[in-house]
Amino acid sequence: MQQLAIRGIYQNxxxxxxxxxxxxxxxxxxxxxxxxxxxxxxxxxxVNEATELRFKHSIExxxxxxxxxxxLGYPELGITGYGQDLRETTQNFQEVFIATFEHYTRQPDTVxxxxxxxxxxxxxxxxxxxxxxxxTEL
Amino acid sequence: MKTVGRQQIIKVLSQKGFVIIEKKRHLFLVFTDGAGRxxxxxxxxxxxxxxxxxxxxxxxxxxNELRLERLQQLEELLNxxxxxxxxxxxxxxxxxLT
Numbered sequence: 001m002q003q004l005a006i007r008g009i010y011q012n013x014x015x016x017x018x019x020x021x022x023x024x025x026x027x028x029x030x031x032x033x034x035x036x037x038x039x040x041x042x043x044x045x046x047v048n049e050a051t052e053l054r055f056k057h058s059i060e061x062x063x064x065x066x067x068x069x070x071x072l073g074y075p076e077l078g079i080t081g082y083g084q085d086l087r088e089t090t091q092n093f094q095e096v097f098i099a100t101f102e103h104y105t106r107q108p109d110t111v112x113x114x115x116x117x118x119x120x121x122x123x124x125x126x127x128x129x130x131x132x133x134x135x136t137e138l
Numbered sequence: 139m140k141t142v143g144r145q146q147i148i149k150v151l152s153q154k155g156f157v158i159i160e161k162k163r164h165l166f167l168v169f170t171d172g173a174g175r176x177x178x179x180x181x182x183x184x185x186x187x188x189x190x191x192x193x194x195x196x197x198x199x200x201x202n203e204l205r206l207e208r209l210q211q212l213e214e215l216l217n218x219x220x221x222x223x224x225x226x227x228x229x230x231x232x233x234x235l236t
Contacts, residue, residue, distance in 0.1 A: 066195035078178065080199050084188065096182050099161050103168070113171050114236055119178040
């Protein structure tokens with residue numbers, strides 16, 4: 001089982017130690033949780049400050065750690081986010097997802113390779129609703 | 139390969155068939171085929187100050203995103219011996235690009 005430092009955040013799939021080990025990192029105190037190799041996080045939508053994408057079904061992203069970096073990946077669409085803590089990692093994953101969606105779905109098929117067209121089709125199929133949060137606020 | 143500077147990655151990949159799409163927090167680099175069509179092979183670079191240097195864990199992810207089997211191939215791509223044409227031929231051989 002992999003040991004992973006998460007800054008005070010507990011998520012499903014992590015095993016909370018009865019007495020979390022506290023130690024001083026270079027910058028702050030962190031809590032240490034073991035991370036199961038099969039830890040996943042579920043998303044039925046992804047959001048950033050400007051956009052929300054709602055999915056047809058929940059997707060399962062795999063969480064893993066390498067060195068001091070956390071990765072959250074959805075291999076079906078080749079999307080990976082990373083960060084130095086879980087909050088940054090999940091935020092980055094959602095940003096990358098939205099950027100991928102916006103980029104490929106805005107391209108005409110004629111400028112995309114066959115596999116890029118397949119990626120565009122998968123993204124379009126998964127996302128049922130595109131919400132512009134900036135317009136919604138007005 | 140220990141770390142590679144973000145600016146070096148951008149400079150080299152932009153010279154090797156990648157188009158750069160600028161986002162608020164990321165740079166999105168998409169590989170193009172010989173006809174200039176955008177492929178599904180792409181990588182994201184964070185603009186954050188904590189990612190001026192890309193460490194080994196991040197380079198491993200980039201290797202996978204760029205469909206390379208070995209870190210040495212990524213090193214060759216970023217340090218120039220692997221040309222755009224060589225990289226494109228490799229992707230075609232692997233079936234990742236038509």
